Amino acid sequence: MEEGFARAVEDGLKLTKRLVQSDGSVLPPPRPLAGMERDPAATGPLQHLLPAAPMAYAVVVDPGAVDNPDVPSYQPHVYGCLDPPALIPLQMREVDLRVDCAAVCAEVTVRARWWVHCLTRSRACDCRIVVPMGHQGSILGAEVTVGKRSYNTHIIDIEDNSAAKIAKPESGGLLKQELFSLTIQQVGGGEDIFATIRWSQKLLYDNGQFSVEIPFRFPQFVNPLPKFFMKKEKIQLTVNSGVSKEVLLQGTSHPLKERSRQGEKLSFLHEAVVENWSSKDFTFAYSVYSGDLSGGVLVQPSTLRDYDDRDMFCIFLLPGNNEKRKVFRKAVVFIIDTSGSMQGKPLENVKNGISTALSDLVQGDYFNIITFNDELRSFSSCLEKVNEKAIENAIKWMNLNFVAQGGTDIMHPLSEAMALLSNSHDALPQIYLVTDGSVDNERNICHTVKTQLMSRGSKSPRISTFGLGSYCNHYFLRMLASIGKGHYDAAFDTGSIEGRMLQWFQKASSTIVTNISIDAVKHIQEFEVDSEYIPDISAKYPMCVSGRYHGKLPETLTAKGLLADMSEISIELQVQHIKDIPLDKMLARQQMDLLTAKAWLSENKQLERKAVKLSIQNSIPSEYTRMVLLQTSLDKIDPAQQAKKKPTKQSSPDELSAAPLHGLTLGFGDVAATRENLITGFGDIKAREKFEIFQTAAGCCSRMADCCCCMCFINVCSKMNDQCAIVLTQACTALACLGCFECCSALCCGRAD
Numbered sequence: 001m002e003e004g005f006a007r008a009v010e011d012g013l014k015l016t017k018r019l020v021q022s023d024g025s026v027l028p029p030p031r032p033l034a035g036m037e038r039d040p041a042a043t044g045p046l047q048h049l050l051p052a053a054p055m056a057y058a059v060v061v062d063p064g065a066v067d068n069p070d071v072p073s074y075q076p077h078v079y080g081c082l083d084p085p086a087l088i089p090l091q092m093r094e095v096d097l098r099v100d101c102a103a104v105c106a107e108v109t110v111r112a113r114w115w116v117h118c119l120t121r122s123r124a125c126d127c128r129i130v131v132p133m134g135h136q137g138s139i140l141g142a143e144v145t146v147g148k149r150s151y152n153t154h155i156i157d158i159e160d161n162s163a164a165k166i167a168k169p170e171s172g173g174l175l176k177q178e179l180f181s182l183t184i185q186q187v188g189g190g191e192d193i194f195a196t197i198r199w200s201q202k203l204l205y206d207n208g209q210f211s212v213e214i215p216f217r218f219p220q221f222v223n224p225l226p227k228f229f230m231k232k233e234k235i236q237l238t239v240n241s242g243v244s245k246e247v248l249l250q251g252t253s254h255p256l257k258e259r260s261r262q263g264e265k266l267s268f269l270h271e272a273v274v275e276n277w278s279s280k281d282f283t284f285a286y287s288v289y290s291g292d293l294s295g296g297v298l299v300q301p302s303t304l305r306d307y308d309d310r311d312m313f314c315i316f317l318l319p320g321n322n323e324k325r326k327v328f329r330k331a332v333v334f335i336i337d338t339s340g341s342m343q344g345k346p347l348e349n350v351k352n353g354i355s356t357a358l359s360d361l362v363q364g365d366y367f368n369i370i371t372f373n374d375e376l377r378s379f380s381s382c383l384e385k386v387n388e389k390a391i392e393n394a395i396k397w398m399n400l401n402f403v404a405q406g407g408t409d410i411m412h413p414l415s416e417a418m419a420l421l422s423n424s425h426d427a428l429p430q431i432y433l434v435t436d437g438s439v440d441n442e443r444n445i446c447h448t449v450k451t452q453l454m455s456r457g458s459k460s461p462r463i464s465t466f467g468l469g470s471y472c473n474h475y476f477l478r479m480l481a482s483i484g485k486g487h488y489d490a491a492f493d494t495g496s497i498e499g500r501m502l503q504w505f506q507k508a509s510s511t512i513v514t515n516i517s518i519d520a521v522k523h524i525q526e527f528e529v530d531s532e533y534i535p536d537i538s539a540k541y542p543m544c545v546s547g548r549y550h551g552k553l554p555e556t557l558t559a560k561g562l563l564a565d566m567s568e569i570s571i572e573l574q575v576q577h578i579k580d581i582p583l584d585k586m587l588a589r590q591q592m593d594l595l596t597a598k599a600w601l602s603e604n605k606q607l608e609r610k611a612v613k614l615s616i617q618n619s620i621p622s623e624y625t626r627m628v629l630l631q632t633s634l635d636k637i638d639p640a641q642q643a644k645k646k647p648t649k650q651s652s653p654d655e656l657s658a659a660p661l662h663g664l665t666l667g668f669g670d671v672a673a674t675r676e677n678l679i680t681g682f683g684d685i686k687a688r689e690k691f692e693i694f695q696t697a698a699g700c701c702s703r704m705a706d707c708c709c710c711m712c713f714i715n716v717c718s719k720m721n722d723q724c725a726i727v728l729t730q731a732c733t734a735l736a737c738l739g740c741f742e743c744c745s746a747l748c749c750g751r752a753d
Contacts, residue, residue, distance in 0.1 A: 004084070005175070006046035012057065012088035013049075013221065015066045018075055019118055051130045051179070052217040053278070054095075056114040056193055057087040058125050059183070065123040069190030072120060087128065090114040090193070091224045092277060095233060099212060099284070101203060102240040102578070103298055103316045104544045105586035106212050108134065109198045117224070119189030127187045132215040133178045134201035138589035139627075139664065141619040142180075145194040146187050148634045153182075154658070155616045155625050171629045171659035177492045182629060182661075200586050205541050208321035209250055211285035218277035231277060235270040240581055241288050242296035242316065244574050250285035254278070264296075264576065290320045293513070293537070297557055297575045300583040307613030310526060310548035312584060317543045317559060317571060319512060326564040327539055328511045331366040331383055331424035333417040336402070337435035337468075339373040340677035343404035345494040346468055350434055351402045353501035355395050357432075360506065361386045366427060368420055369394060372413040373406030383420060408437040408674050411445050414463075418452060421461045428511060429461035431484070433477070434501070436468035436681060438669030442476040446601055450483045458515055458562075462486045462536065464508040466501060469681030473669025475623075479597040482532040485514075494682050506540050513537035513561035513569060524551030530594045537561065546587045588618035596623055600668060621664040628658035 060066060063078040066088070094113040099106055110131065119125055129144065144151040172182040180199070187193065204211045223231070235254055241247050241264045256268040268284075288294070295317035302311050319325075334354055338347065354369070361367060366383035367390075370376060379397050384390045414431070421429035439445075453460040463484025465477035468491055481488035489504035491497040516534040520527045529547040537543045559571045592614055599607035600623075608624050615622035673681065 006049040008087040009049040011086035015063055015086055018066045019068050051132050052215050054110050054112055054131045056090040057128045058118055059128055060086045066118055067120040069121045088118045089222050091117045092222045098236045100238045100581050102581045103242050103314050104203050104542050107200050107582055107585050111196045114193045116187055116189050116191050121189045124186040124188045127184045129182045129195055131180045131197050133199045134214050137178045137199045137201040139180050140198040143196045150632045150634055152630050153627055154630045155619055155627055157612050157625055170662050173661040174663035209285055209287045214282040216278045216282040223276050231274050233274045237268040239266045240264055242298050243288055243294055246289040248287045253280050253283040292320045292322050293571050294318050295573045297573045299577045307617050308548055310550050314546045317537050319539045325512050328564045329364045329427040331427040331429045333420055333431050334369045335413045335417055335433045336371050338371040338404055339408045340405050341436055341679045347402055347404050349497035351398050353498045356502055357505040358391050370413045377401050410439050431461050431463045434466045436472050437674035438473045438671045446479055466504055471670040471673045471681035474666050475597040475600045479601050485533050485535050507538050510539040511536045512539045516561045519558045523554055524549050526550040530591050588620050592622055623665050627661045627664055630658050
């Protein structure tokens with residue numbers, strides 16, 4: 001996807017050489033990023049053409065339509081059409097960024113205005129809006145206005161056929177993880193595109209410091225000439241730490257000015273006329289002064305439109321920066337899927353990740369490695385003590401035994417790992433499962449594991465899961481991690497496997513408090529936590545759980561847990577009621593994933609309907625709903641109102657047309673693809689291409705040739721007389737000419753169907 005997208009943008013930038021400005025000058029060629037500005041993770045010469053900020057592109061099929069809409073100029077005629085179409089980045093006239101941070105999440109809103117500067121006013125083309133979201137970003141909705149047309153994302157129930165009339169062509173979705181797109185059809189040259197896009201994302205946390213990172217690097221070629229447009233850049237930031245501790249600002253990428261500070265809530269603003277749009281991502285970092293464990297409780301009251309009449313809460317615990325705090329000794333068993341679908345980059349990157357994780361273990365820890373496909377292979381028959389020699393032998397063993405072949409069987413290695421951890425040498429037992437496939441008995445696995453863990457009590461193994469690609473059942477893996485009080489993570493492209501695995505392992509292996517309990521049950525009724533169990537506290541990332549309750553919470557709650565030295569700790573949590581920060585939107589994705597996992601495991605229709613209501617209320621897609629793009633027509637309105645996107649009248653519901661958005665859900669795994677060991681569950685690994693043009697050229701002749709073998713054909717030809725051979729040669733030549741003509745037509749102008 002990335003290479004094809006970048007090449008389409010490169011073709012579009014070449015077409016902009018046809019554009020002439022009002023002063024007679026030609027647009028300057030795009031300036032590539034300087035060496036110090038390049039993304040260190042980027043590879044390839046076209047990486048700088050991929051979107052690193054909200055962007056809009058004109059989808060150009062006919063190059064002859066490319067011209068300045070305000071100052072038409074003489075253009076030489078261009079024959080043919082572009083297949084695939086070129087993407088011309090549109091110039092941006094306005095941008096407004098708003099970020100609301102609370103607990104460990106953030107809601108981001110971007111408002112922008114582009115104009116179709118590259119198309120003559122007598123022509124129209126589709127326009128694509130592409131928005132790269134931040135860390136674990138999840139789309140919350142989008143609104144677009146073009147002239148008298150308005151477009152809105154909308155959530156509809158899959159089972160409700162009367163919700164909207166679904167059109168066949170798709171209008172966007174996820175191009176890849178955390179890269180959202182919308183396609184607006186037939187936008188005229190010189191028209192303005194007003195867009196508002198909202199998404200939620202997780203805050204980054206490192207060594208006691210929170211940070212938010214928003215993709216905000218606009219390329220030089222989206223800047224209109226300053227003599228025609230005054231560029232106003234506006235950034236608003238709100239932070240609610242949620243704890244009654246001093247908030248220390250650690251740095252920001254843009255010159256923010258503090259507007260207000262009220263207890264735990266801070267507000268910042270940056271507004272200025274700029275010469276060029278931002279050339280760097282927006283980042284903001286802060287820390288909460290605390291030498292030890294701390295936390296808080298954020299409460300949001302329910303509303304009339306809420307799917308649940310109970311109030312919402314979010315409990316979070318911060319590990320603090322106490323370097324003397326001990327981490328639990330670990331007894332670790334890695335369970336690695338080595339089925340045939342893991343061949344190539346996936347298995348190689350997993351091996352590198354496991355090697356790095358092994359090097360992070362310290363003396364006093366224990367470990368073992370199990371690979372599974374149709375058979376099991378173990379590095380050792382028992383848990384091995386961590387030392388240099390053992391780690392070196394384990395890496396050599398992985399180099400020999402990490403061979404992708406066979407099928408997938410998950411329960412057998414889980415049982416083997418639990419047997420190994422039955423004697424964990426007074427260390428915290430932990431299982432790390434990595435797989436890219438689905439199996440038939442996943443619900444039975446969850447029930448069996450839950451029974452076994454309950455029988456072992458507080459010393460039960462923690463189970464953390466990591467999913468690779470889109471063929472595994474991520475809800476099964478999330479549920480298994482929730483049952484095992486562990487951590488879940490995933491990678492959907494091969495380039496991110498190693499880094500995401502290392503973060504996942506560090507988070508799960510740096511446990512400082514276990515067996516967390518909250519005393520809220522003493523005070524109120526119907527206190528329900530979204531996750532199956534409250535997870536342990538990690539030194540590498542805050543613990544955050546959400547849920548619902550009835551009643552009135554006291555001013556403070558108490559969290560209790562067990563430290564590494566087996567002593568008990570109590571943490572006082574201040575309850576804070578918030579109204580001006582959309583806590584429900586920030587936590588909606590986390591709540592939806594856990595609720596869907598519960599509904600999948602229990603096969604409970606009531607939980608499915610609850611997930612539908614949560615999805616519709618918070619405008620997030622789910623496995624039981626779909627996100628569509630609704631188009632409505634607007635009456636003539638005042639230009640000032642149009643700029644503020646306040647239409648005076650909308651069309652009737654009968655006039656609504658909806659186009660589906662794809663790739664926004666994961667599904668419940670693909671058992672058939674797992675059985676066949678398909679490896680195309682990653683976005684950056686291409687499936688086998690079908691030679692459609694060859695099939696078109698061959699037509700019925702290829703099907704006729706399939707009816708007889710080559711030897712039979714040779715024998716027939718050897719018995720022909722000269723006249724028959726000449727006739728056959730002439731017929732084959734005529735058919736070949738027709739095939740070539742059909743092939744050229746497909747290449748030049750695309751297939752008619």
